[in-house]
Amino acid sequence: MAKITHVSPLAPKGGFPSLPIIEGVRFSSIEAGVRYKGRKDVTLIELVDGTVMAGTFTSSATRSAAVLDCQDKIDGPTDGGAAIVINAGNSNAFTGKNGMEAVGKITGAVAETLGLSPQRVFSSSTGVIGEPLKWERITNVLGELKSGLRDDGISDAARAIMTTDTFPKGAQATVSGTGGEIKIVGIAKGSGMIAPDMATMLVYMFTDAKISQRLLQDLVTRATNETFNCITVDSDTSTSDTLLMAATGTSAADSIQGGTAVCDAFYGALRDVMLDLAHQVVRDGEGASKFVEVRISGAASNSDARKVALAIANSPLVKTALAGEDPNWGRIVMAVGKSGAQADRDLLSIRFGDVLVAENGWVSPDYSEDAGAAHMKNEDILIRVDLGLGSGEAVMWTCDLTHGYIEINADYRS
Amino acid sequence: MAKITHVSPLAPKGGFPSLPIIEGVRFSSIEAGVRYKGRKDVTLIELVDGTVMAGTFTSSATRSAAVLDCQDKIDGPTDGGAAIVINAGNSNAFTGKNGMEAVGKITGAVAETLGLSPQRVFSSSTGVIGEPLKWERITNVLGELKSGLRDDGISDAARAIMTTDTFPKGAQATVSGTGGEIKIVGIAKGSGMIAPDMATMLVYMFTDAKISQRLLQDLVTRATNETFNCITVDSDTSTSDTLLMAATGTSAADSIQGGTAVCDAFYGALRDVMLDLAHQVVRDGEGASKFVEVRISGAASNSDARKVALAIANSPLVKTALAGEDPNWGRIVMAVGKSGAQADRDLLSIRFGDVLVAENGWVSPDYSEDAGAAHMKNEDILIRVDLGLGSGEAVMWTCDLTHGYIEINADYRS
Structure with missing residues (x-):
């Protein structure tokens, strides 16, 4: 891998933003040596009971095993908690039946470690295509990852998911709900193989809103079309693009209903956060100066x-x-x-x-x-x-x- | 314009090929200062009475005035001679009504100089888009161009039509017709903005075959689809792509009829020459090393x-x-x-x-x-x-x- 020695000149001047804690979401990142040395490369995210998940994925005909697995699970039942596990360095794409096996081993081990159904464990892999993913390097460190879980670990996670990125990417917004505030935060990685639909991008969004899976999915799909599907670095569509959004329901605000002013405000804020992240991805476009x-x-x-x-x-x-x-x-x-x-x-x-x-x-x-x-x-x-x-x-x-x-x-x- | 100091490492090792003379075709190239200094940049080609013309052109929705004019004229009557005039350095594309006027001035002046109908004068321009073409620089030198016409001027022409090309491109083939040999020669320019259909390419093909306009056009269209429409340097389609083929009928061989063995042989040779030129364009792709x-x-x-x-x-x-x-x-x-x-x-x-x-x-x-x-x-x-x-x-x-x-x-x- 080429040595990235400079931060993109287009990086946000203020550095990584201060992101509020979303109650019910905990992060842990670790150096597992999947491919890189001397940096964190695996992230575990634990999501509280009742969390609703939505997602959008690459349209590539050769999409990765992890993407196929997420697509299978995304609209499943929301009882019990959930988890997301992400590795950088190896995309586990075009790795045949071994690829699917690796996803099963990783999500199964996370489910066991956190006491979840494997149906509620979502995984992402980003990096080189076509090389076998040494999944043991991930499953071996799950105990350590679990003990490191903390609610303020999102900025470490934003760094651990990077590949050729030159800066970590985060954004946030707050919406006034009925009876309380609703927070939205997001992190993203991506800087090459960026094209609609969607890019070599991994995006993780979190909110404490109470919202149905169906409404959340509708809003996420619509916002993706207006943001991440409007960016291109090099016209090359990745096999691994994944956006996952988790709504924990831990806000004091009432449940969001479609067609209300609160829903419109929530959508506007969601779109703003996603647009901010999408622009950051372009600003980290490989070699970008404009x-x-x-x-x-x-x-x-x-x-x-x-x-x-x-x-x-x-x-x-x-x-x-x-x-x-x-x-x-x-x-x-x-x-x-x-x-x-x-x-x-x-x-x-x-x-x-x-x-x-x-x-x-x-x-x-x-x-x-x-x-x-x-x-x-x-x-x-x-x-x-x-x-x-x-x-x-x-x-x-x-x-x-x-x-x-x-x-x-x-x-x-x- | 960037200084091109090196010939492409992929250039044919033997240099520009020795091309046979096609009876009834004469070339003249001159330094007219359209844009460049110290090199020939305008070429005039005179074609004998009875010459049949065929052509294929860019599909761009913003194609240049010269292309629109050629498309108008290509299947016109073949009595009387014909001519082609080409300049490098300015493409006269997206130059509004002035662009059409420039084409009219140039083709009209060529017609007058050579005693032809303006309907039989074809023009091409290649180079920068959107700047007015100073057509007087071309019409002013037509007398000098006419007096320089010679039947062995094709290699000079191959050089005069170059823009960012690092080497001139030529190819030839000979076919056994009924009662005599039939020769095919071609020259091309192009190295960037190369994509189907067709490329920033100018291609001029000449044969002494006797052949109907309709059959020649059919064969040229088919061969273009199998050659120039199968190359891409950068996916960018030019506004000016033009392939013109002139058949003088000066060979001793009988007229080529569709569906005969001679027609098949002629098509095969035509395709080979066009494929050779198309490959040379890719081999001169801007910056190409493979x-x-x-x-x-x-x-x-x-x-x-x-x-x-x-x-x-x-x-x-x-x-x-x-x-x-x-x-x-x-x-x-x-x-x-x-x-x-x-x-x-x-x-x-x-x-x-x-x-x-x-x-x-x-x-x-x-x-x-x-x-x-x-x-x-x-x-x-x-x-x-x-x-x-x-x-x-x-x-x-x-x-x-x-x-x-x-x-x-x-x-x-x-």
Whole structure:
């Protein structure tokens, strides 16, 4: 694995945020030597009796054993507690029947250690694909993990799940419920193989809300579509993407009901936390030096708008121009043209931030290259394209393509 | 524009080939200063009376004025001669109504200079998108270009059409017709923004065959699908891709009729020349250090096979692993999974050259990392994936993704 010596220049300036404790959630992380040396790489999360789970997962046809297992269990009965176990360094993906066996051994041992049903133990693995996961390294340390469980262990967990990440990622929000506050916290890892749907991402969200499994799942699915499914680093979809959300019901607030103002507020806060984490993933995009928002309007449909947004956000020529701070709007035109969406050259307009670059099929008469170049010097770049055809809209967040990406990926395994 | 100081390590060892003269075709190239200094950048090609033209073009929705104009004219009447005029340095794409005007001025002036109908003058422009083409720089030198026309000027033309290319590209074949030989020659440029359909490519093919416009167009379309539409450097489709083929009818051989053995031989030779040129374009892929063939079999359909081939050939993670000579077959699995094609992990097999890497959903018991790594040291790499589902097949040719690509593209315009 390439040595990561620098924190991304786009990392949040304040460092890892202070996250409130969610009653009923305890964390423990340990150095188990799954692959790495000298760092924590396995995390155990214990969830109190009655915790409701929801999740969203990669759509890859070659998804990992852990993902398949989580998908099986996610909407199961909520009596009894639950647990999540995560390892970094080995994704246990494309490891055949041995992969499924490893998941069974790990979740079974966690169930035994914590006195749970194996049906309520969720696992994630991230790292190299196709190498056997030495599951004993995890099961051997479960006793030690159990004795280390503590309610303020989330920042250690955010670090233990990292692979090529250069900084740990966390976010939080608080909502006023009926009769009490509701807290939401989340941690995420991911910086390469990031593309909808969903990315090499692991995301763990916790709330003390009382909420039904079905409503929680609906809100999580909707928020995923508006956040993690709108980011791309390199167009490569992982085999292991997992978002798990646990609602412990330990808040004093009443149970959240669909269609209420509290539910809307909860959804807004959930979406904000997930968007914050999604942006942090892009800001840790492998080799990233620019955070880029691609905003499309005026498309014939939302689906056409998304095609254009993706074509721009994934274009190596656009992304290398951004790395070079080159306001090369011709490459934006190229990407619109190749997207497969309906487009009319003479109706297209392009803006970099507030600078109108092109309109009516040509460069704008008021555009100056200096103004475009000035916007490109920013750390955060906004590319806006209006297709002038209809009311279809979409947004994607991405980063630039730099030498750093190649350094990290040309020799990840050695 | 980035300074290109090195010829691609994958360039054909013998240099530019010796191409036979096609009677009825004359070339002239000149330094017109369209954008570059100190090199020829405009080429005029004069075609004898009765020349039949065929062509294939980019599918971009934002294609250039020259492409739109060629598409209008390509199947027009063949009485009288014809001409092709090409400039490098400015693509005249996304230049609004001025772009169409520039094409009209250039083709009109060529028609006047050579005594042709403007309907028989085809133009191509390659280079930066969105900047006005100073067409006078071309029309001003047409007299000089005309006086320089010579039947052995093809190698100069192959150089004058280059942009970021590091070597000129040519190929040829000869077919035995009825009553005489038939020659085929071609030149091409292109090294970035290369993706089906078709690439930032300009390709000019010439033959002395007697053949109808309709049959020539059929054969050219079919051969394009099997050659230029199976290459990708960076998944970015150009606004300017153009392949033009001229058949002068000057061979002593009888006219080629569809469905005959001579037609089959002609098609085979045409396809070979186009494949040779397509491979040369990949071998000149921006920053390329590896030539990669991706061969898919056993897919549920040919269309699924092509999806998988494209997902592998365009994956930045696969391409950076190739650059690092890392036999990272896990990324191949990832690309299969994200392709959208039907796939079953446990039926998938992967080979690097003849080395069986993975089968039955896991690494092959006989696979050694050393054998995989040894194949990766080759300049030419073969990735074979069998999906084990049906008889669908596809092939794509691509190159790796290196620091060189980013060097070339992060500051192309400055």
